[in-house]
Amino acid sequence: xxxxxxxxxxxxxxxxxxxxxxxxxxxxxxxxxxxxxxxxxxxxxxxxxxxxxxxxxxxxxxxxxxxxxxxxxxxxxxxxxxxxxxxxxxxxxxxxxxxxxxxxxxxxxxxxxxxxxxxxxxxxxxxxxxxxxxxxxxxxxxxxxxxxxxxxxxxxxxxxxxxxxxxxxxxxxxxxxxxxxxxxxxxxxxxxxxxxxxxxxxxxxxxxxxxxxxxxxxxxxxxxxxxxxxxxxxxxxxxxxxxxxxxxxxxxxxxxxxxxxxxxxxxxxxxxxxxxxxxxxxxx
Amino acid sequence: xxxxxxxxxxxxxxxxxxxxxxxxxxxxxxxxxxxxxxxxxxxxxxxxxxxxxxxxxxxxxxxxxxxxxxxxxxxxxxxxxxxxxxxxxxxxxxxxxxxxxxxxxxxxxxxxxxxxxxxxxxxxxxxxxxxxxxxxxxxxxxxxxxxxxxxxxxxxxxxxxxxxxxxxxxxxxxxxxxxxxxxxxxxxxxxxxxxxxxxxxxxxxxxxxxxxxxxxxxxxxxxxxxxxxxxxxxxxxxxxxxxxxxxxxxxxxxxxxxxxxxxxxxxxxxxxxxxxxxxxxxxxxxxxxxxxxxxxxxxxxxxxxxxxxxxxxxxxxxxxxxxxxxxxxxxxxxxxxxxxxxxxxxxxxxxxxxxxxxxxxxxxxxxxxx
Numbered sequence: 001x002x003x004x005x006x007x008x009x010x011x012x013x014x015x016x017x018x019x020x021x022x023x024x025x026x027x028x029x030x031x032x033x034x035x036x037x038x039x040x041x042x043x044x045x046x047x048x049x050x051x052x053x054x055x056x057x058x059x060x061x062x063x064x065x066x067x068x069x070x071x072x073x074x075x076x077x078x079x080x081x082x083x084x085x086x087x088x089x090x091x092x093x094x095x096x097x098x099x100x101x102x103x104x105x106x107x108x109x110x111x112x113x114x115x116x117x118x119x120x121x122x123x124x125x126x127x128x129x130x131x132x133x134x135x136x137x138x139x140x141x142x143x144x145x146x147x148x149x150x151x152x153x154x155x156x157x158x159x160x161x162x163x164x165x166x167x168x169x170x171x172x173x174x175x176x177x178x179x180x181x182x183x184x185x186x187x188x189x190x191x192x193x194x195x196x197x198x199x200x201x202x203x204x205x206x207x208x209x210x211x212x213x214x215x216x217x218x219x220x221x222x223x224x225x226x227x228x229x230x231x232x233x234x235x236x237x238x239x240x241x242x243x244x245x246x247x248x249x250x251x252x253x254x255x256x257x258x259x260x261x262x263x264x265x266x267x268x269x270x271x272x273x274x275x276x277x278x279x280x281x282x283x284x
Numbered sequence: 285x286x287x288x289x290x291x292x293x294x295x296x297x298x299x300x301x302x303x304x305x306x307x308x309x310x311x312x313x314x315x316x317x318x319x320x321x322x323x324x325x326x327x328x329x330x331x332x333x334x335x336x337x338x339x340x341x342x343x344x345x346x347x348x349x350x351x352x353x354x355x356x357x358x359x360x361x362x363x364x365x366x367x368x369x370x371x372x373x374x375x376x377x378x379x380x381x382x383x384x385x386x387x388x389x390x391x392x393x394x395x396x397x398x399x400x401x402x403x404x405x406x407x408x409x410x411x412x413x414x415x416x417x418x419x420x421x422x423x424x425x426x427x428x429x430x431x432x433x434x435x436x437x438x439x440x441x442x443x444x445x446x447x448x449x450x451x452x453x454x455x456x457x458x459x460x461x462x463x464x465x466x467x468x469x470x471x472x473x474x475x476x477x478x479x480x481x482x483x484x485x486x487x488x489x490x491x492x493x494x495x496x497x498x499x500x501x502x503x504x505x506x507x508x509x510x511x512x513x514x515x516x517x518x519x520x521x522x523x524x525x526x527x528x529x530x531x532x533x534x535x536x537x538x539x540x541x542x543x544x545x546x547x548x549x550x551x552x553x554x555x556x557x558x559x560x561x562x563x564x565x566x567x568x569x570x571x572x573x574x575x576x577x578x579x580x581x582x583x584x585x586x587x588x589x590x591x592x593x594x595x596x597x598x599x600x601x602x603x604x605x606x607x608x609x610x611x612x613x614x615x616x617x618x619x620x621x622x623x624x625x626x627x628x629x630x631x632x633x634x635x636x637x638x639x640x641x642x643x644x645x646x647x648x649x650x651x652x653x654x
Contacts, residue, residue, distance in 0.1 A: 177368070177370065179366045179367075179368055179370040180370050180372060182337060182357075182364075182366070182370070183364070183366055183370035183371075183372070184372070184383070185337075185356075185357050185358050186335060186336075186337075186357050186358070186363055186364045187358075187363065187383050187384035187387060187431065187432070187435065188358045188359070188384050188387040188388060188435070189358055189383075189387045190358060190387070193387055197372075197374075197375075197383070198372065198374070201374040202373075202374055
């Protein structure tokens, strides 16, 4: 009897913070946002106007589609770069060198995202390091603005989210038995066939979990698109920011926030379906 | 008719260490060739050079007379069964076996027919849909071999594939592998540190030590006529005596053991130089317990029994020649004749000098399988 009560107290002790965290930080704000998104900003009361505005105003849904599309592209690019990087770290470099390389990937993340983006700006802006170097050696006749376009923004997003793809892929690739690669090679597989039939299928759980993290990070990122993409490369988070902070239209912002949530859930669901992975396995 | 596999002067160095030194051998088509050696002797390095995973520092490798020394592994007509088998866990059994065929660009019903034929051949029909994790150790073994044989390689290399199996299954797989090889007629090159595996299965065995072949021959040759002290100790079991050769009154070779026993030596030991210590070997199964005193020309030695090692048909006595510290193993036939022998007993053992072997030099440290 006594032991049973103690057990319950112990359970409560660990359960309560989790329950409070879920309730106060996730359920409650989202319930409020959901309510706001269906409420009219001026007279109050139920309305679908906030969601209608999204579809009727091309700038909104175009930004939305752009954001989704570029997020998928960034995730894909990060994956394409992270696979050989992880392969080099786990299979080619010797054990100690591999650890050093992991540190190299980790080090930039000790600096805040803001500072990292400013680093890019210092390099790329019209009076930046690269422009000065190239004009001084005569490669450019005059400085070129390399910031505030889609390519630069995508590069910044790829750089920012690299770590979150490399780490899970290194984890699964480390567990790949080298002799499987050799066996495939021995049985006549070319290098591309080895990647396609052995390495990528083996790394799929890591790639999908890395993909989910990167996709969510990129989709919801604000700083990098804002600072590196500028006004020419709008990101959907900027629309939410504008609604809430500039126009004080919490109702419209809440509706946009929910649309973003639905989008990320849909894309991740589709990604899991396409790769045949299960969420429970991927998040392990 | 060219050899299925011909190796000439193959050498591999890792830094200052020579792992494989100037090895040459030929394997006839359809033969079972084993390379037997202790761990670290360079046999895996040799195998990996034949498969193409290591580039040799010298020498050539020919398959069916064609020089393939610089061809990468995926284009050599040779396949390797890995020590850990290396079956692909991301594919089912069928896809594992079909892997090599698909890499050759074969498609459709031809692949299915070949794979199913091969699965039937290794005794696992209808297992194509199974996952690798559903197979037992012996079944995995067979799939790993099937995956290579389906490609009809000139030579199949096997890297101690029985090492991971338990003793009973290993005995079974030895016979099965030999039968399979005889049926398919593919040339097998098998490396192992287990002399019993090599002897049971092989047509020819090469004993490898410190990067070179000590001796190549049939299992019977290696057992009965080892040409070096290493082979004598590594192939089968052997007792080693350090003796000082001399001549008896009739000029026949004799040897003084431990300063107190004088043995008659085999006539082949005539070439040994008198007075220079050398090694003499007598196999446990050649030793006779309590030999009758009426057999002339028999070596006899009083010993004390240290232990009776009962192991059914493989039972042995561990004995110590009187006045020495050496341990000698004597086969203990389970005929009921010797059941009275207990540890601590003093008995006579003897052997026919004709089956003893001598090698010059004291061989330094005796070879230790552990």
